[in-house]
Amino acid sequence: MRTERTSSSTTARILIVGGGFAGVNAAAGAIATIGSAGDRVAVGLISPDPFWVMKPRLYERDLTGVRVPLAEVLDPLGVTRHQASVRAIDTDQRQVVLDDGSTLAYDQLVLAAGSRLALPDGPGVHCADSYEQAVELRSAVDALRSGGRRFRAVVVGGGFTGIELAAELAHDAEVTLLAAPTLAPGYGPRARKLIEESLGSLGVAVRAGVRVSEVADGAVLLSDNDWISAELVAWATGPRASELTAQIPAARDSLGRLLVDGYLRAGAPGVWAAGDSACAKVDATHSSVMSCQHAGPQGRRAGENAAAVALGRKPRAYRQALYxxxxxxxxxxxxxxxxxxxxxxxxxxxxxxxxxxxxxxxxxxxxxxxxxxxxxxxxxxxxxxxxxxxxxxxxxxxxxxxxxxxxxxxxxxxxxxxxxxxxxxxxxx
Ligand SMILES: Cc1cc2nc3c(=O)[nH]c(=O)nc-3n(C[C@H](O)[C@H](O)[C@H](O)COP(=O)(O)OP(=O)(O)OC[C@H]3O[C@@H](n4cnc5c(N)ncnc54)[C@H](O)[C@@H]3O)c2cc1C
Structure with a gap:
């Protein structure tokens, strides 16, 4: 095993795992906090992807400019980029193990590895959870609609992403949106009515209370034993937090997110978590949801706090009242x-x-x-x-x-x- 350490006895090392909304904001927050003490703290960011993907755009038809090269943001900040995937986190030794077996040591770690959507096996099943998956989805749509033909699509999941995908696909396809238990479950009745009306005007047929039991070639079997034809299936049932969260000896919620404290500390010494990998209280009664709206400010505060502690200062609490x-x-x-x-x-x-x-x-x-x-x-x-x-x-x-x-x-x-x-x-x- 090749081992590399950035250690020097006087320089504290902040490592950020993830180059998405939480990770990049953490980098900016850490560097801004370090200020003129740059010789005392070094900041590195690890991501297998050389791009920061603007995930909220992944349901869109035109994906041009959806990926921001990490170098464009991190190089001006003076953050070291490591293009690699973290395989394991050793919180006792304070080091992460990369996919090639090498290790990087840290004093403060910000876990910002996001989330992932699990896809069922089956022909024609797509999603818009990563850039690559969104490109595949668009290619499948382009192939199906060749010659101006409208095809049949089924969108599985009646939450934010399912609704946005269904509305976008309606441009090219006859869309059925399967929502269980209900359409737009997180919305109140007034907003839900507006969503239903909009989807109706786009020709999207909503079937609430049914799930997919099986995906076959050209059709899906529903939980009520009905088969409906589907040349394309777009999966949008909701992601789970990165599996890296299981490497931290701390409590997690039902989505696998680390239950962080009011400062975004994640249970092990020197470990902070933010974004889709974390569940934080945003106010006295509400917890964060998987969104860039929460990932960004959480990342920023986690990076600021990691840097503050590295410099011997006090961390500041995270709060975010506007939603x-x-x-x-x-x-x-x-x-x-x-x-x-x-x-x-x-x-x-x-x-x-x-x-x-x-x-x-x-x-x-x-x-x-x-x-x-x-x-x-x-x-x-x-x-x-x-x-x-x-x-x-x-x-x-x-x-x-x-x-x-x-x-x-x-x-x-x-x-x-x-x-x-x-x-x-x-x-x-
Ligand atoms: C189609 C779609 C629409 C959305 N719409 C909205 C919206 O309208 N509003 C909103 O607020 N949110 C929206 N979201 C959700 C939002 O995009 C996410 O909540 C946000 O991206 C989470 O940020 P993050 O930094 O936690 O994770 P991500 O942005 O997913 O970044 C995770 C990073 O971690 C890296 N990583 C993963 N595993 C490892 C590893 N093992 N080692 C090192 N690095 C790793 C990844 O490469 C990536 O760089 C949408 C998401 C989708 C898919």
């Missing part, structure tokens, strides 16, 4: 809600579709241009953590003028990253 959801319902409609009951509708129809575009193509992206000062702020303008600030933001978003300003002001950074994505992909191939 918004912005759902795409095809290209022309959307739904923006506020609060965990997801029933206070701030915008719908075309206006919400514009907000969604502003979010997916602008707000979730890092600043373009490899500007270190701008990169240091990644995650900083995230939803405010204080209840008062959240109330002000909520109130402001009720104003049509403010929403229009947000939608109009967000630069389309996806286009700015399209060239960088293409160049990096070509260099890798």
């Amino acid at each position: 918004l959801t912005c759902l795409a319902l095809g290209e022309r409609e959307g739904l923006l809600t506020c609060g965990f009951e997801r029933n206070t509708v701030l915008a719908s129809g075309q206006e919400a579709a514009q907000m969604k575009r502003a979010i997916n193509h602008g707000l979730i992206y890092p600043p373009a241009g490899q500007d270190r000062q701008a990169m240091l702020k990644i995650g900083k303008q995230a939803p405010p953590g204080r209840p008062l600030a959240a109330a002000i933001a909520r109130g402001a978003l009720r104003s049509r003028r403010v929403r229009a300003k947000v939608a109009g002001a967000a630069p389309e950074r996806s286009a700015a990253y399209a060239t960088a994505e293409r160049d990096a992909a070509e260099a890798l191939s």
Whole structure:
């Protein structure tokens, strides 16, 4: 086994596992906290993927610019990139084992390895959980619709991703959406009615209360013994946290997420967790959900805290009072809600579709241009953590003028990253 250590007796090592929303925000948070003490703390980030994937866009038809090269963000920050997969975490020895058997030592570890959707075996089963899977899904759609033919698709899962996929696929296919136990289970009755109406107007047939028992060639068998034809099956039943969470000796929830404390500490000394790999309290009563909305600020705070502790300072608590959801319902409609009951509708129809575009193509992206000062702020303008600030933001978003300003002001950074994505992909191939 090859062993490599970055150790020096005076330099503390922060290792971040994962290059998604939580991981990149952790890197920015750590570097911003370290400030001028850069010679005392070194930050490294491990990810098998050289890209930061803007996952909320993966249901979209055009995936151009969906991957931001990690080098564009991490190099200006001075974060060391390790393109590798972590196979094991040894919390006693404070080291991680990489896929080639080598090890990296850490003083502080931020686990931000995200989540994964398990797919059932079966012909024609696709999903939009990773970039590669989303590309395969799009290729399958393109092949099926050749000659302008509309094909039959079944979407399995009536949550956020299932709804967004069904609405998008309705452009090319006759779509049946299977939702068990119900459509949009996380939404309140008013919002759910709007979702039902939008899906209805797109021609999506919703069947609630049924599950898939078997996937065969060209059809699926439902739990009520009905067969329906399906040339394409899009799976969207909800992911589980990275299996790496099982390597930390700490309690996990039913999704495999580490139950972190108010500072995002994950049970073992020097270990922090954020994003889809963590379950954190966002306020007195609610826990975080798997979303980049929570992954970003959690990552930022976990990185800040890892750096603070490495410098002998106190960590700061994580809190995130404002919770918004912005759902795409095809290209022309959307739904923006506020609060965990997801029933206070701030915008719908075309206006919400514009907000969604502003979010997916602008707000979730890092600043373009490899500007270190701008990169240091990644995650900083995230939803405010204080209840008062959240109330002000909520109130402001009720104003049509403010929403229009947000939608109009967000630069389309996806286009700015399209060239960088293409160049990096070509260099890798
Ligand atoms: C189609 C779709 C639509 C979505 N829509 C929304 C939305 O509208 N709003 C919203 O807030 N959220 C949305 N989400 C969810 C959101 O994208 C995730 O919650 C978010 O990406 C989680 O961030 P993360 O950093 O925890 O994980 P990820 O972004 O998944 O990043 C995980 C990182 O860990 C790396 N990694 C994995 N395993 C290892 C390993 N063993 N070793 C090293 N690195 C590893 C991966 O390569 C990756 O870089 C959507 C997701 C999907 C799929």
